[in-house]
Amino acid sequence: MAITTDAAAAIGAALSTPARRLPEPCAMVIFGASGDLTERKLIPALYYLYRHELLPQGFSVVGYARSSFSDDQFRARQFEAVKEYLKIPAEDESYLTEFLKGVFYSSGDYTAPDGYDRLAKALDDLDEQRGTGGNRLFYMATPPSFFGDIVRNLGARGLARPKHEGRNWTRVVIEKPFGHDLESARELNRLVTSVFREEQIYRIDHYLGKETVQNLLVFRFANGIFEPVWNRRYIDHVQIAVAEDLGLEGRGGYYEEAGLVRDMIQNHVLSLLSLIAMEPPSQFEAKSVRDEKSKVMRAIRPLPLDALNEAAVRGQYVEGWKGDQRLPAYRAEPKVSPQSVTETFAALKLYIDNWRWADVPFYIRSGKRLPKRISEITIEFRRAPHLLFRGTITEDMVPNLLRVRIQPDEGISLRFNAKIPDTMMQIRPVEMDFRYNEVFEASPPTAYETLLLDCMLGDPMLFTRDEFVDLAWELITPLLRRWRDDGRKGLYFYEAGTWGPPEADSLMEHDGRHWRHL
Numbered sequence: 001m002a003i004t005t006d007a008a009a010a011i012g013a014a015l016s017t018p019a020r021r022l023p024e025p026c027a028m029v030i031f032g033a034s035g036d037l038t039e040r041k042l043i044p045a046l047y048y049l050y051r052h053e054l055l056p057q058g059f060s061v062v063g064y065a066r067s068s069f070s071d072d073q074f075r076a077r078q079f080e081a082v083k084e085y086l087k088i089p090a091e092d093e094s095y096l097t098e099f100l101k102g103v104f105y106s107s108g109d110y111t112a113p114d115g116y117d118r119l120a121k122a123l124d125d126l127d128e129q130r131g132t133g134g135n136r137l138f139y140m141a142t143p144p145s146f147f148g149d150i151v152r153n154l155g156a157r158g159l160a161r162p163k164h165e166g167r168n169w170t171r172v173v174i175e176k177p178f179g180h181d182l183e184s185a186r187e188l189n190r191l192v193t194s195v196f197r198e199e200q201i202y203r204i205d206h207y208l209g210k211e212t213v214q215n216l217l218v219f220r221f222a223n224g225i226f227e228p229v230w231n232r233r234y235i236d237h238v239q240i241a242v243a244e245d246l247g248l249e250g251r252g253g254y255y256e257e258a259g260l261v262r263d264m265i266q267n268h269v270l271s272l273l274s275l276i277a278m279e280p281p282s283q284f285e286a287k288s289v290r291d292e293k294s295k296v297m298r299a300i301r302p303l304p305l306d307a308l309n310e311a312a313v314r315g316q317y318v319e320g321w322k323g324d325q326r327l328p329a330y331r332a333e334p335k336v337s338p339q340s341v342t343e344t345f346a347a348l349k350l351y352i353d354n355w356r357w358a359d360v361p362f363y364i365r366s367g368k369r370l371p372k373r374i375s376e377i378t379i380e381f382r383r384a385p386h387l388l389f390r391g392t393i394t395e396d397m398v399p400n401l402l403r404v405r406i407q408p409d410e411g412i413s414l415r416f417n418a419k420i421p422d423t424m425m426q427i428r429p430v431e432m433d434f435r436y437n438e439v440f441e442a443s444p445p446t447a448y449e450t451l452l453l454d455c456m457l458g459d460p461m462l463f464t465r466d467e468f469v470d471l472a473w474e475l476i477t478p479l480l481r482r483w484r485d486d487g488r489k490g491l492y493f494y495e496a497g498t499w500g501p502p503e504a505d506s507l508m509e510h511d512g513r514h515w516r517h518l
Contacts, residue, residue, distance in 0.1 A: 023456030024169075025056045026135035027126050029119065031150055032142035033063025033074070033105065037175070039081035041206075042141065043103070045448035047082050050099045051092075054453055058131040061103045062122055066110070074105035102130065110146045116157040123159075134163035137455055139173040143254075147174065148191055155195035173202045173455055176267050177258060178464070181480065182473040189466050202455050203464040207268040207375075209447030209454075211436065212410045214462070216275045216377075217289070219404075219412065227280070229381070231356045236399065238362045239378040239516055240272055243370040247317075247327070247496070252335030259342045259480075260314075264366045266476045270297070271464070272406075273362060276377060277352055286461040290468065297471035301351040303479050313492065313504045314483060315345035317369040320496030327369060327496035341491050343483065344368045347504040349511075363508060365515065369496035375406035378516045398429050401516070411435035 028046075030038050049055050063074055082088060082096055106122050108115020126132045138154065140147055151172070154160045162168040174192070179185025192201055207213055220227055229235070242264055248255050255263070274293040281288035303311050318329040331338050345367030352362065379402040401415040413433040420426040454462055483490070492501035499515070508514050 021457055022054065023056050023059075023453070024135055025058045025131050025133040026137055026169075026456055027060045027062060027123055027130075027132040028137040028139060028452075028456075029062045029064055029123070030139045030141055031064050031110065031146070032140065034065040034067040034069070035141055037141045038063065039078065040085055041446070041448045042139065042452070043078045044082050044085045045446065045452055047086065047096060047099050048446075048449045049453055051095060056456075058133075059102060060126045060130050060132050062119065062126070063103070063105045064108060064115070064119060066107065068107050069105045071104050075100045075103055078103060110142065110153070111149045113153060113156065116153045116159065120157055120159060127163075134168035136163075136168075136170045137173065138171070140175055144175075144177055144180075144188075147188060151192055151195050160195045160200075169200075169458065170196075171200050171202055171455055171458070172196050173204050175204055177262055178203050178267075178469050179473060180257070180262070182470070182477040185469055185473045189469070193466070198466060199460070201466070202460060203466075203469060204451055205267050205271055205464050206447040206451065207406075208271055208462040208464075209449075209451040210406055210410075211450075212404060212406045212412075213272065213275065214450070215412075216404065217284075221280055221284075232358055232360045234381055235360055236380045236382045237360060237511075237513060238273075238276060239380070240269055240276075240362065240364045240376075241378075241515075241518055242269055242366040242375045243372060243499075243518060244366075244368050245322070245370055245373045245497075247330075247369050248333045248336070250334065252333045255344075256336055256340060256342055260344050260346050260366060260368065261476060261480060265346060265348070265364060266472050267464070269364055269366060270472050270475070271468075272377060273350070273364070274468070276379075277357055277362070279356070286459060289461050290465045294465065294467050294471060295354075296352060297468060297475070299352045299354040299357075300475055301353050302475065303348070303350075305478060305482050308479075308482060309490065309503075310507075310510070311349045312479060313345075313347040313501065313507050314343035314490065315367065315492045315494050315501040315504065316340070316342065317344050317367075317496040318493045320369070320498060322371075322497045329496070330369075341483075341488055343491070345370075345494060345500045345504070347500065347507050349507060361511065363513075363515070365500065365504060367494075367500050370499055371497055372518065373408065374518050376516075376518055377404040377406070378402070379404075380513075380516075397427070403516075409435060410437075 030042060032038065043061070046055070046061065069077070079096060079100060083093070088096055104122065106115070106119050108118060123136060127134050136159070140150060142150065160170060160172070162170045172192070179188050220230060274296040277296045278292040279295065281292050316330050319332070320327045330336060330342070330344050331340050347363070347365040350362045350364065351357075351359070381400040381402070383397070383399050397417060398415070403413045405411050405413070411434050413431050415429050415431050417427050418430045420428055451462060454460070492503045494501040505515065
């Protein structure tokens with residue numbers, strides 16, 4: 001169950017290797033380029049890579065959408081977006097202007113072949129004029145309803161295959177959600193793999209690009225003190241919390257179709273769980289790591305639909321307050337049905353039926369309109385088996401905790417018990433706290449910088465494989481169908497600005513545990 005010496009050495013060596021590779025020259029096409037994701041995340045992330053000299057010579061971007069822009073109009077929009085989201089100082093604006101010289105725009109309908117003909121010509125021109133070498137990265141930043149049309153048209157125009165087989169590469173990045181349920185995910189996968197090979201497909205989950213999430217592997221497998229206690233003998237339970245303080249931000253139509261479980265748990269949270277629970281990979285490379293993550297998913301016990309209230313709670317926010325600000329109810333949000341039963345909060349209790357984790361519960365909670373934005377993993381260890389210091393402690397002896405803060409204020413803390421300096425034997429809990437921005441004197445990059453660079457380098461380790469997507473939907477789809485059939489029954493309400501419905505507390509209190517304060 002513990003990591004072997006040889007495996008530890010191999011993983012440690014790979015993780016400590018300082019090599020920094022530059023991608024080959026390439027062009028990136030962003031479908032949905034007029035949308036929010038492009039302006040808030042993708043172009044700022046690419047500029048970050050440019051300023052850190054991580055992009056290849058001649059790197060180019062072609063934005064593609066139905067809106068009508070000239071190259072200069074599109075560049076102007078991106079200039080303002082990058083300035084706003086990255087807080088570019090005035091003295092750096094010349095760098096941004098230079099970067100945007102490699103950004104272009106092509107207007108077209110996602111369903112019409114003629115737009116893809118113009119796109120193909122634009123890419124050929126960039127090969128000649130900017131030396132992009134025929135390497136192409138297609139990024140789908142559109143609503144999922146367009147994925148099929150884009151894939152089919154790329155295939156029909158011959159853009160899905162490398163320009164010169166063996167000399168160039170072509171890859172496609174697909175944003176979540178990958179499907180709506182098990183059947184639709186499989187259908188989408190059949191369509192995409194009929195046009196692209198699996199090794200060309202990068203299913204992106206931006207949570208996996210976050211520095212603290214990547215550090216989970218380093219924390220577990222590059223340190224000799226944690227892996228021996230990373231099992232059922234020493235760990236009492238695990239909590240994963242992904243909380244958002246915002247509401248829908250104008251995405252009512254999308255959220256009515258998706259709901260919290262599809263939006264957060266089926267992808268982000270289950271990916272976090274797999275990294276916490278996976279066995280040590282034989283090598284630190286994509287196939288080995290993704291194999292171990294899939295093994296975790298296969299071992300998760302199906303949710304008990306005949307006693308669902310013991311393992312799952314769903315909630316929806318009603319009107320509440322944050323300070324003196326009134327927060328509207330979910331049903332009062334634009335494009336939301338006044339009778340909606342869509343969940344904006346969910347709490348689950350999962351078990352992993354394998355040798356390492358048998359009988360250790362994994363508690364998950366995620367929601368919108370909670371008191372703060374925070375993502376955190378808490379490992380609670382078992383209490384000391386024999387209390388030697390009875391009568392000397394100043395408060396109840398508390399269990400040791402390991403907290404991994406994913407966002408914001410990224411870091412890791414460890415709680416343990418210590419003696420208070422005094423002549424008497426008095427004990428209280430203390431914390432050792434590691435924070436990225438303090439230790440490394442810099443804030444870590446956002447997830448998209450890492451993931452976009454990995455795409456260009458052809459490293460799929462942090463991307464979701466088709467098998468993982470399938471297993472995640474196998475777990476979640478029966479729950480979603482049960483909730484759909486139940487309608488209003490079993491939907492609990494909580495005030496916006498609170499930590500969810502009381503029934504979520506009961507989920508843990510029934511086991512003699514409680515949610516950790518975030």
